[in-house]
Amino acid sequence: MVPPDFVYCERFTSTKVEILGRYGNRGIEGNRENNKGNAKISPLLSVFPVYSKTMNKIVQLFGIQHPIIQAGMIWTSGWRLAAAAANSGCLGLIGAGSMHPDVLREHIQKCKKATQKPFGVNIPLLYPEIGTLMNILAEEGIKIVFTSAGNPKTWTGWLKERGIKVVHVTASVKFALKSEEAGCDAVVAEGFEAGGHNGREETTTMVLIPLVKRAVNIPVIAAGGIATGRQMLAAMVLGADGVQIGSRFAASEESSLHSNFKRKITNLNEGDTQLSLKKLVPVRLIKNKFQKQVQEAEDQGATPDELQTILGRGRAKKGMFEGDLEDGELEIGQVSAILKDIKPVKKIVEEIISEYEIVKKEIVSKTAFFPYSRF
Amino acid sequence: MVPPDFVYCERFTSTKVEILGRYGNRGIEGNRENNKGNAKISPLLSVFPVYSKTMNKIVQLFGIQHPIIQAGMIWTSGWRLAAAAANSGCLGLIGAGSMHPDVLREHIQKCKKATQKPFGVNIPLLYPEIGTLMNILAEEGIKIVFTSAGNPKTWTGWLKERGIKVVHVTASVKFALKSEEAGCDAVVAEGFEAGGHNGREETTTMVLIPLVKRAVNIPVIAAGGIATGRQMLAAMVLGADGVQIGSRFAASEESSLHSNFKRKITNLNEGDTQLSLKKLVPVRLIKNKFQKQVQEAEDQGATPDELQTILGRGRAKKGMFEGDLEDGELEIGQVSAILKDIKPVKKIVEEIISEYEIVKKEIVSKTAFFPYSRF
Numbered sequence: 001m002v003p004p005d006f007v008y009c010e011r012f013t014s015t016k017v018e019i020l021g022r023y024g025n026r027g028i029e030g031n032r033e034n035n036k037g038n039a040k041i042s043p044l045l046s047v048f049p050v051y052s053k054t055m056n057k058i059v060q061l062f063g064i065q066h067p068i069i070q071a072g073m074i075w076t077s078g079w080r081l082a083a084a085a086a087n088s089g090c091l092g093l094i095g096a097g098s099m100h101p102d103v104l105r106e107h108i109q110k111c112k113k114a115t116q117k118p119f120g121v122n123i124p125l126l127y128p129e130i131g132t133l134m135n136i137l138a139e140e141g142i143k144i145v146f147t148s149a150g151n152p153k154t155w156t157g158w159l160k161e162r163g164i165k166v167v168h169v170t171a172s173v174k175f176a177l178k179s180e181e182a183g184c185d186a187v188v189a190e191g192f193e194a195g196g197h198n199g200r201e202e203t204t205t206m207v208l209i210p211l212v213k214r215a216v217n218i219p220v221i222a223a224g225g226i227a228t229g230r231q232m233l234a235a236m237v238l239g240a241d242g243v244q245i246g247s248r249f250a251a252s253e254e255s256s257l258h259s260n261f262k263r264k265i266t267n268l269n270e271g272d273t274q275l276s277l278k279k280l281v282p283v284r285l286i287k288n289k290f291q292k293q294v295q296e297a298e299d300q301g302a303t304p305d306e307l308q309t310i311l312g313r314g315r316a317k318k319g320m321f322e323g324d325l326e327d328g329e330l331e332i333g334q335v336s337a338i339l340k341d342i343k344p345v346k347k348i349v350e351e352i353i354s355e356y357e358i359v360k361k362e363i364v365s366k367t368a369f370f371p372y373s374r375f
Numbered sequence: 376m377v378p379p380d381f382v383y384c385e386r387f388t389s390t391k392v393e394i395l396g397r398y399g400n401r402g403i404e405g406n407r408e409n410n411k412g413n414a415k416i417s418p419l420l421s422v423f424p425v426y427s428k429t430m431n432k433i434v435q436l437f438g439i440q441h442p443i444i445q446a447g448m449i450w451t452s453g454w455r456l457a458a459a460a461a462n463s464g465c466l467g468l469i470g471a472g473s474m475h476p477d478v479l480r481e482h483i484q485k486c487k488k489a490t491q492k493p494f495g496v497n498i499p500l501l502y503p504e505i506g507t508l509m510n511i512l513a514e515e516g517i518k519i520v521f522t523s524a525g526n527p528k529t530w531t532g533w534l535k536e537r538g539i540k541v542v543h544v545t546a547s548v549k550f551a552l553k554s555e556e557a558g559c560d561a562v563v564a565e566g567f568e569a570g571g572h573n574g575r576e577e578t579t580t581m582v583l584i585p586l587v588k589r590a591v592n593i594p595v596i597a598a599g600g601i602a603t604g605r606q607m608l609a610a611m612v613l614g615a616d617g618v619q620i621g622s623r624f625a626a627s628e629e630s631s632l633h634s635n636f637k638r639k640i641t642n643l644n645e646g647d648t649q650l651s652l653k654k655l656v657p658v659r660l661i662k663n664k665f666q667k668q669v670q671e672a673e674d675q676g677a678t679p680d681e682l683q684t685i686l687g688r689g690r691a692k693k694g695m696f697e698g699d700l701e702d703g704e705l706e707i708g709q710v711s712a713i714l715k716d717i718k719p720v721k722k723i724v725e726e727i728i729s730e731y732e733i734v735k736k737e738i739v740s741k742t743a744f745f746p747y748s749r750f
Contacts, residue, residue: 173645192567193579201646204568204579206600206609207709211645225581234581234609237734270548270586271576279674299654301676334582359612 057219058091058242061165061185062144063118065089066353067242068232069188069221070249070345072122072146073196074098074331075320078256079107081249083114084345092119093146098317101132108140118144122169124197125150138162149197149281152182167221169244171199176212176220187216188244191224195246195333198275198282205235213239227335229355247333248352253344258323261330262342270337277311279304286330290315432594433466433617436540436560437519438493440464441728442617443607444563444596445624445720447497447521448571449473449706450695453631454482456624458489459720467494468521473692476507483515493519497544499572500525513537524572524656527557542596544619546574551587551595562591563619566599570621570708573650573657580610588614602710604730622708623727628719633698636705637717645712652686654679661705665690 058067070085071077072093082092094111096104104121111119121142123133126149134155137145145159148169159166160183168179169188179187189212191205192198203211205224213220222240226232227248235243250257251265264286276285276294279302285291293310302310311329319328343351433442445460446452447468457467469486471479479496486494496517498508501524509530512520520534523544531541535558543554544563554562564587566580567573578586580599588595597615601607602623610618625632626640639661651660651669654677660666668685677685686704694703718726 191579191581192577193582202567202649203645203709203712204566204581204600206566206580206606207568207712208645210603210605211712225579228585230585230613231581234612237609237612238605270578270583274577299676301674334578337578337582337586 056241058186058221061219062091062120064091066349068349068352069093069146069242069244071223071244071246072096072120073246073250073255074316076250076255076257077122079111079114080254080256081252081345082107082119083111084252084254085249085349086111086115086117086119088346088349089117090349091144092117093144094119094121096121096133097124097127098321101129101136104133105136105140108136108142112140120144120146120165122146122148124148125152125154130155134158137164146188148188152179152184156182156184169223170212171208172201172203173208173211173215176216180216180218184218186219186221186241187212188221188223189240190244191222192275193284193334194224195250195273195284195336196331198284200278200282202275206238209235209238209240224333225335227333227338227352229352229357230359231335232352232356233359245352247336248339248348249345250332251336251339251342252348253342257320260323260325261320261328264325264330265332265336266339266341268332268336268339270334273332273334273336277307280307280311283329283331284333286332288319288328288330289326290319290329431616433561433596436594437466437495439466441724443724443727444468444521444617444619446598446619446621447471447495448621448625448630449691451625451630451632452497454486454489455629455631456627456720457482457494458486459627459629460624460724461486461490461492461494463721463724464492465724466519467492468519469494469496471496471508472499472502473696476504476511479508480511480515483511483517487515495519495521495540497521497523499523500527500529505530509533512539521563523563527554527559531557531559544598545587546583547576547578548583548586548590551591555591555593559593561594561596561616562587563596563598564615565619566597567650568659568709569599570625570648570659570711571706573659575653575657577650581613584610584613584615599708600710602708602713602727604727604732605734606710607727607731608734620727622711623714623723624720625707626711626714626717627723628717632695635698635700636695636703639700639705640707640711641714641716643707643711643714645709647712648707648709652682655682655686658704658706659708661707663694663703663705664701665694665704 056067066089068090070090070092072095074095074097077093077095082094085092094107121137123145125147127133144165146167146169147155152168156166165185167186167188168184169190170176170179171190176187176189189208191208192202193204205222209222219241221242221244222235223244226235226243226245232243249255251262272287273284274287275282276291277283297306297310315329318324319330431442441464443465445465445467447470449470449472452468452470457469460467469482496512498520500522502508519540521542521544522530527543534541540560542561542563543559544565545551545554546565551562551564564583566583567577568579580597584597594616596617596619597610598619601610601618601620607618624630626637648659648661650657651666652658672681672685690704693699694705
């Protein structure tokens, strides 16, 4: 199936690239003459999951413009953030984990008014009133649900029966396979560097994405350590079909985090977060007074019960929503060390896509300009 | 400086890509006529750190073929591995950390006989007889030294005075900056997923490489989570100038690890390693009987002294060199979960480079075939 001799020609201008010819073996004019019905594409050249409206599986699955999911984060992803992400060409997600059922319904209704584009809801399956939430999703006509923190078999069938697309968030090959078996449409593979709750295996994005991609046939969305176009392209090179971005959207104008916490996120350095509470449910936290209490207790061999006592109730709300930077639980990803400003979602998405395209073009151009570098 | 209208044409065959024409605006024949002295290159198109003999900083720095460093690992990287890596176009490193001074000298002398290509030595700066080792390096005419586990200021000046190129292994921006200040020629930025001793900040490759690349002007070598061409390209996309590969070379025919341990490496799954002994010096270990003892002690709040007692002496030799898979200390990276076979170094390097080039070509080809995905 590989044409024995295959040519393509491109014209670069300062604003666009045009394909001048693709087939044949005598250059552009030759191509036009020789290219009658000879539309075979080399299998070797058609494997890479390219970001493209016609090709990309995530873009196709959700009917969106960019293969970017705005993560549905607790105390962060309300209707304003989800609608802004949707209006910027991404999949917006409302984070139901921190919402009472009536609050979730309100956010869904407001989001519908704020965007005509597709959006979804993230639901942690360990949510106490999970049945109530699921019924609200169905009643409100939600078409996309991301589930996390639980067994994907419990609700996927119920949701699929109602015509809802289901994606499960996993941190391991084992749960990615379970998600595929359960009938999920795609899977999020989330690395150790991600914020919030995290897998016990501690596998990083660099290692997890190739492993999950080899294991499952459904599309794979990479999460953890992705805030820039360069990191997005790296995730795609690793095999991802799309990316889920959390921290970068947490530090947006439209996120519902307290402004104290947003400012804190943009003033972090590398090493300022730590995966904590491993004996309960591991969660990546900023190293503040509360996290240090937890760390000291863990270093001294605290039991799960003792850790639960230190954690108490409402810690995440206190820190993330009410802005108590010392006694609150502050969940954020390692990649926060890269973030230095709070921006509107539209600008964030534009910058990511722009950098993604520039780095991709750099690769194309370099390989074209320096032929001896290729083989 | 950007030519207003710029064309390039490539011919793909199943084995190679030829550049047919680059300049002008009327295709290949037109190029040849129009291209007299018009050799300007767009600045936008010349930023990406491409793997190339003429362009790549790591290839230039060491005079090697591929921007790949074979990590100098304890009980693993003897003269056979270093010579095989050098003969395959990479920078081979002897791992001095597990060698008595006379053993190091013997390995250097044997390596010189086994290859005409450049090779170097990795020295942990906490080595007790460090001065003796350094004198051996100078006496034996070693031209490249990688230092790790210590302050880069201590020995870099001494080595540089003797015309030796120095690279320091770091796991944080802070130490990367110290390395640059100390006069190092390059820096290895090693992520949390890497095997062996590891940084306390636990920053992963996905996040660490962009941070270090922004912070320093010297070339950056990415390490941690890199065993395939796809992972190598992802590291280069993140901003690395080259990569250091450990686990993949540990599971080579030429590494000096015990065959029991090599087989173990190729039978691991994701989640089978754990960063351990954090109260001493953090090290990534396979979860075996010994590691579980350590883990239990840590969970119960063991002090550094108690952990040191469990560790005892000679644990790494016992596991890695003598093949005791239960009571030995088995250091390996997370990426081992991807490795399923023991191969000769030459084949490993060929496969990495081949996959790297294919994935790069996939990007080029996809972007050429689907122009609407580009802008």
